[in-house]
Amino acid sequence: MSNSHIFLKSGFIRTPSQNGVGRYVCQLQRVVLKFCKNNGSSRGMREFVESELINFAKNNPGVVVYLKPRRHRAPVISAEFLNGDKQWVSCHNYSKQDISKWLNLLRTQSGNTTGFRLRKLQHTDHPSIQGPWTPYTFKDPAENLAEYPNTELSKPKIQLKTATDELLEIFNSVQISDKKGVE
Amino acid sequence: MSLYRQTLALTSRLLLKQALKTRITGETRNIKRWVAPTLNELYTRRLKVGPEPPQPRSTFLEWNYEAEVFAFGKRLGEDFDKNILKQALTHRSFVIAEEEKAKQKGVQLEELASNRSLIKEGDKIVSDFLKEEFKEHPDDVAEALHDYLTSVDMLAHVASHMGLRDIILTSEFPVENSTLADTFKAVVAALKQSQDVARAQIFVKDFLISQLNGKEIFDIWNPEKPLEYLTNLLKQRGINEFEPRLCNQSAANTILANYQVGLYNNKKLLGIGWGESIQIAKETAALDAIQRLHYQK
Amino acid sequence: MSALKRVQQWATFARIWHVYDAAWQNPFHSAKLLKKYLMGLHKPIYHPLNDCGDHVIVINTGDIALPEDEWKKRAYFHHTGYPGGASWTVAWELHDKDPTMILKKAVYSSMDGNLQRRYTMERLHLFPDGKVPADLMKNVSNQIQQIRPVPKRLDHYSEQERKEFPKLIDYPKDYILR
Numbered sequence: 001m002s003n004s005h006i007f008l009k010s011g012f013i014r015t016p017s018q019n020g021v022g023r024y025v026c027q028l029q030r031v032v033l034k035f036c037k038n039n040g041s042s043r044g045m046r047e048f049v050e051s052e053l054i055n056f057a058k059n060n061p062g063v064v065v066y067l068k069p070r071r072h073r074a075p076v077i078s079a080e081f082l083n084g085d086k087q088w089v090s091c092h093n094y095s096k097q098d099i100s101k102w103l104n105l106l107r108t109q110s111g112n113t114t115g116f117r118l119r120k121l122q123h124t125d126h127p128s129i130q131g132p133w134t135p136y137t138f139k140d141p142a143e144n145l146a147e148y149p150n151t152e153l154s155k156p157k158i159q160l161k162t163a164t165d166e167l168l169e170i171f172n173s174v175q176i177s178d179k180k181g182v183e
Numbered sequence: 184m185s186l187y188r189q190t191l192a193l194t195s196r197l198l199l200k201q202a203l204k205t206r207i208t209g210e211t212r213n214i215k216r217w218v219a220p221t222l223n224e225l226y227t228r229r230l231k232v233g234p235e236p237p238q239p240r241s242t243f244l245e246w247n248y249e250a251e252v253f254a255f256g257k258r259l260g261e262d263f264d265k266n267i268l269k270q271a272l273t274h275r276s277f278v279i280a281e282e283e284k285a286k287q288k289g290v291q292l293e294e295l296a297s298n299r300s301l302i303k304e305g306d307k308i309v310s311d312f313l314k315e316e317f318k319e320h321p322d323d324v325a326e327a328l329h330d331y332l333t334s335v336d337m338l339a340h341v342a343s344h345m346g347l348r349d350i351i352l353t354s355e356f357p358v359e360n361s362t363l364a365d366t367f368k369a370v371v372a373a374l375k376q377s378q379d380v381a382r383a384q385i386f387v388k389d390f391l392i393s394q395l396n397g398k399e400i401f402d403i404w405n406p407e408k409p410l411e412y413l414t415n416l417l418k419q420r421g422i423n424e425f426e427p428r429l430c431n432q433s434a435a436n437t438i439l440a441n442y443q444v445g446l447y448n449n450k451k452l453l454g455i456g457w458g459e460s461i462q463i464a465k466e467t468a469a470l471d472a473i474q475r476l477h478y479q480k
Numbered sequence: 481m482s483a484l485k486r487v488q489q490w491a492t493f494a495r496i497w498h499v500y501d502a503a504w505q506n507p508f509h510s511a512k513l514l515k516k517y518l519m520g521l522h523k524p525i526y527h528p529l530n531d532c533g534d535h536v537i538v539i540n541t542g543d544i545a546l547p548e549d550e551w552k553k554r555a556y557f558h559h560t561g562y563p564g565g566a567s568w569t570v571a572w573e574l575h576d577k578d579p580t581m582i583l584k585k586a587v588y589s590s591m592d593g594n595l596q597r598r599y600t601m602e603r604l605h606l607f608p609d610g611k612v613p614a615d616l617m618k619n620v621s622n623q624i625q626q627i628r629p630v631p632k633r634l635d636h637y638s639e640q641e642r643k644e645f646p647k648l649i650d651y652p653k654d655y656i657l658r
Contacts, residue, residue: 024390
């Protein structure tokens with residue numbers, strides 16, 4: 001198994017700038033589609049531009065879309081986010097659907113998350129509603145005045161009757177019934 | 184810097200050319216021993232020059248200011264008047280720089296409006312609305328909240344997460360925090376002029392006040408002497424005295440000592456706090472009591 | 481971080497000092513109990529990577545009770561490292577030499593052998609009798625309950641109680657009690 005993930009930057013999942021508390025803002029601010037007009041590796045990208053790009057731009061008016069044709073280079077999506085992150089996705093030989101999916105992923109991301117390991121899949125700044133535990137939380141206040149070491153507090157909770165106790169009990173009960181018999 | 188870069192490019196080209204020449208004229212077909220040294224040389228020179236200085240996004244080839252401004256409004260879900268929004272994004276320093284350029288070229292420049300008046304107007308809208316919103320809080324707390332939210336760093340943070348950083352027109356680069364903060368105010372004013380005050384207030388609420396989410400009051404506001412503050416506060420409410428009691432203590436004789444102190448009035452708990460000494464525990468108990476008195480009824 | 485949050489953290493990770501009376505207690509069962517307090521396993525915030533163990537002062541380790549004939553049969557092994565350096569010490573012998581040693585070894589071997597074990601042991605303070613330095617006793621704020629009741633010996637009963645205890649027979653007058 002590879003251990004490369006332990007050298008990755010790590011942290012917790014976060015929302016940039018309280019996004020969604022007031023209103024939701026799409027964090028993808030602009031995207032540049034770079035492709036070649038006749039190279040085969042850009043075929044999917046060209047199809048995407050022809051058939052689906054208009055819809056994408058219409059549905060996401062908050063994302064600025066740039067097209068950058070360049071000769072004999074592999075197709076690339078370069079995305080820029082509101083928090084200043086940039087993400088670069090190579091689309092070599094990708095189909096139209098692949099590009100659509102990658103673009104959708106970028107649209108729903110909060111920033112560039114590649115090379116970043118989430119320590120947990122959930123995070124909260126307020127793990128407890130009742131307030132965090134302290135050693136005093138469930139302590140009996142009566143113990144505040146105790147002197148230590150304390151023989152009373154030291155006794156085990158469950159105290160079974162000893163043979164002596166039982167013997168005394170039997171003796172006492174017999175005596176009472178004897179007295180009754182006399183009367 | 185750029186001159187140095189140019190000379191570097193030129194020399195490297197010459198070097199390559201020379202190397203190519205020897206390759207062409209060389210009679211033997213050998214392992215090309217010139218390739219690695221040349222690349223190494225280029226690489227070390229690149230390292231020497233250092234990283235490229237950051238360039239404004241607007242100088243890139245793929246940049247369309249109209250589209251960016253349009254997308255800015257749509258992203259936030261607001262309908263801005265295009266011209267007013269553009270004015271809100273134009274700073275005085277940019278106008279001056281443009282005029283200077285035009286003078287040098289000897290061209291007549293069309294009138295460019297700066298956002299000075301909008302900043303003032305926006306400042307007032309934001310400030311008034313925050314005061315109105317925090318009316319219910321005690322005066323000093325409301326003031327602290329107002330100052331926290333209208334601080335330059337906070338406004339700049341909000342503005343840059345809206346995507347204002349790239350589309351501001353200003354002569355400075357990188358854009359300073361104070362400029363970003365001013366632009367936020369100008370955008371609020373632009374929204375008011377495009378629609379109405381109510382809409383601008385909702386905008387402030389959604390983007391600025393939402394930054395208080397997850398914050399506790401003492402993250403933002405801290406009375407300097409909590410015990411004195413509490414005494415005054417209690418006097419206002421007709422309680423003349425309170426009594427601190429040591430509720431718990433642990434490891435009292437070590438540096439990891441911890442004390443729990445409760446403040447009581449007439450056998451009723453006002454607040455409870457901890458601390459590494461009894462004095463600190465009393466003060467944090469006072470903070471707790473202040474919070475309970477202000478926000479629990 | 482606000483002042484309240486800071487002391488909240490301080491309070492959550494406060495070190496508690498416990499006292500445990502080892503008189504008449506099985507040291508091996510006690511070790512399992514004490515280990516929880518020493519490692520912080522009794523706390524809801526426990527995590528192997530956080531340092532939340534408590535201190536435990538154990539008194540009266542001289543009065544521990546070993547089950548059955550363990551005093552005779554349990555042997556403690558030691559090797560000096562030199563050839564022929566092995567030695568086996570029986571429990572009663574070890575207890576004579578150092579009355580805290582049996583409980584100390586019991587606690588030590590009840591924990592996993594990792595790097596933390598020796599630091600955890602530093603938080604265990606053993607005393608053969610009830611004499612604990614006053615400055616240590618000042619730290620204590622909790623008593624750990626014993627795992628079994630301390631039996632009451634005959635000489636702990638008063639003369640009155642002994643007289644009133646029911647008898648099946650009376651000794652003859654000329655019977656000599658030893």
